Amino acid sequence: MKYLACIVVLLFVMLPISGCWDQRELNEISLVTGLAVDQGRQKKYNVSFEAVNAAELTKKGGGGNAASLVFSQEGQSVSSLLEKMNIGISRHLVYSHVRTVVISEMVAKEGLADILEFMERNREIRDDFNLVIARNVKAADILRMSYPLQKVSTLKLHQQLSQAFHDWGSDPDVRMRDMIAAFTSKGREPVAATVTIAGNVKKGNSLDNTKKITPDALVELCNLSVFRKDKLIGYLPLIDTRNYLWLQNKPFNTSIVLHCEKKQTVTIRIREFTTDIHTNFNHQTPTIHVQMDTYGVVDSMQCKKLDLTKLNTYETLETMMSEHIRRELLHTIHKVQNKYKVDIFGFGDIAHRQHPKEFNSIAKWDEAFSKANIQVSVRANIKRSGIYTKGFLNEMK
Numbered sequence: 001m002k003y004l005a006c007i008v009v010l011l012f013v014m015l016p017i018s019g020c021w022d023q024r025e026l027n028e029i030s031l032v033t034g035l036a037v038d039q040g041r042q043k044k045y046n047v048s049f050e051a052v053n054a055a056e057l058t059k060k061g062g063g064g065n066a067a068s069l070v071f072s073q074e075g076q077s078v079s080s081l082l083e084k085m086n087i088g089i090s091r092h093l094v095y096s097h098v099r100t101v102v103i104s105e106m107v108a109k110e111g112l113a114d115i116l117e118f119m120e121r122n123r124e125i126r127d128d129f130n131l132v133i134a135r136n137v138k139a140a141d142i143l144r145m146s147y148p149l150q151k152v153s154t155l156k157l158h159q160q161l162s163q164a165f166h167d168w169g170s171d172p173d174v175r176m177r178d179m180i181a182a183f184t185s186k187g188r189e190p191v192a193a194t195v196t197i198a199g200n201v202k203k204g205n206s207l208d209n210t211k212k213i214t215p216d217a218l219v220e221l222c223n224l225s226v227f228r229k230d231k232l233i234g235y236l237p238l239i240d241t242r243n244y245l246w247l248q249n250k251p252f253n254t255s256i257v258l259h260c261e262k263k264q265t266v267t268i269r270i271r272e273f274t275t276d277i278h279t280n281f282n283h284q285t286p287t288i289h290v291q292m293d294t295y296g297v298v299d300s301m302q303c304k305k306l307d308l309t310k311l312n313t314y315e316t317l318e319t320m321m322s323e324h325i326r327r328e329l330l331h332t333i334h335k336v337q338n339k340y341k342v343d344i345f346g347f348g349d350i351a352h353r354q355h356p357k358e359f360n361s362i363a364k365w366d367e368a369f370s371k372a373n374i375q376v377s378v379r380a381n382i383k384r385s386g387i388y389t390k391g392f393l394n395e396m397k
Helices: 002-017 078-083 105-110 113-123 137-142 153-167 174-186 207-211 238-248 311-340 347-354 356-360 365-370
Strands: 029-041 045-052 067-073 092-094 102-104 130-134 193-198 217-228 231-237 255-260 264-282 284-301 372-382
Touching: 002 365, 029 105, 045 078, 045 137, 067 078, 067 137, 067 311, 078 113, 102 105, 102 153, 105 130, 105 217, 105 231, 105 255, 113 174, 130 137, 130 153, 137 153, 137 193, 137 207, 153 284, 193 238, 207 356, 217 311, 231 238, 231 311, 238 264, 238 311, 255 311, 264 311, 264 347, 264 372, 284 347, 284 365, 311 365, 311 372, 347 365, 365 372
Parallel strands: 029 092, 029 102, 102 130, 130 193, 284 372
Antiparallel strands: 029 045, 045 067, 193 217, 217 231, 255 264, 264 284
16 A cells, blocks of 8 residues: 555656647747738738748758748737638747737837737737837838848848847837837837838849849838827937937947038947936926936047047047037937927936926826926047057048
8 A cells, every 4th residue: 555655646746747738849830930910901900920941941051942931811800810820821830939020100000009918918929029110111021021141031130120229229129018118108108110121122022132242122220110109100210219229328339420620520439328317397397407428439530630649639529529419319309399299218207206296297298298398418538549549541641
């Protein structure tokens, strides 16, 4: 009886670790890396997905076939469409590796709440994917665009957005969780990256596009999308994305060009910066003070009259740099205040933390933001002038 009891106990212990009840073999599944949502012709949505053809991503290079498959269908609900994609696909689709979701501008103007509500609720889809708006093109065409250096379109776009953020600041670094946080905030409205296709869309959908030195078409970042709650209301130029990021205090590198003489410039590479924002209230009119400290290096020098061996040259450049960034920030802020009248910068969230009583007394923060007195101060510091203090241009007559 003692041995029998031990066997029974062992069986109960082993049962939970005997295997996964819902396991699937690798040859039964396909990994989905991207989704696209367009308006349907007959139904509400046309939803597309891009699934990886793993055989084409091996070290041996595969058989020269397409590295991914894009399939679309129409319906009234994004969730129901994703669950019935097997009407045209043989394998079980796994959505846990989605890296990019592309929304057409027409769908975005109608509202994203229904789409993101499903994605947040779904246990398989993670909340850290890139969310981008497709402008002047179908969202599905973004998924179909081939590229020489990255065979899977949405993985290429994911990497492109990451590099665009870190190298220059042309991607706002927005994920689904950031979008939802802005939806539910009383002091911030959402933004998103915007992409389009430069070139011939039909030729870009072909495998031949991957074999050309100059591709027929490329997916490019073009704007910053501005939202009021979950609805797209307009766009800002790409340069404003960098100014937006400066106000978010997110670390990235970028360059600014200063004009010192006629047709001559100095380029400063900004390596570090910090932004502090403080708010006050005069009755119900907010005052917002932005203090930015920047640190950079001279990236290129075309101005022959400026001598980088002298201290006052750096002081002159720092003054020019401070004023240039201050004007850029105020230009973007005033544009959003006057044209869109929505606080995409999160000044309201900061005001709520710093002065909750005064903030809660304001019925509509976006209206107060559009009338706010915003002051910007910038302190610039140039650390060095690259490898050479005195370049060869100074020696040329």
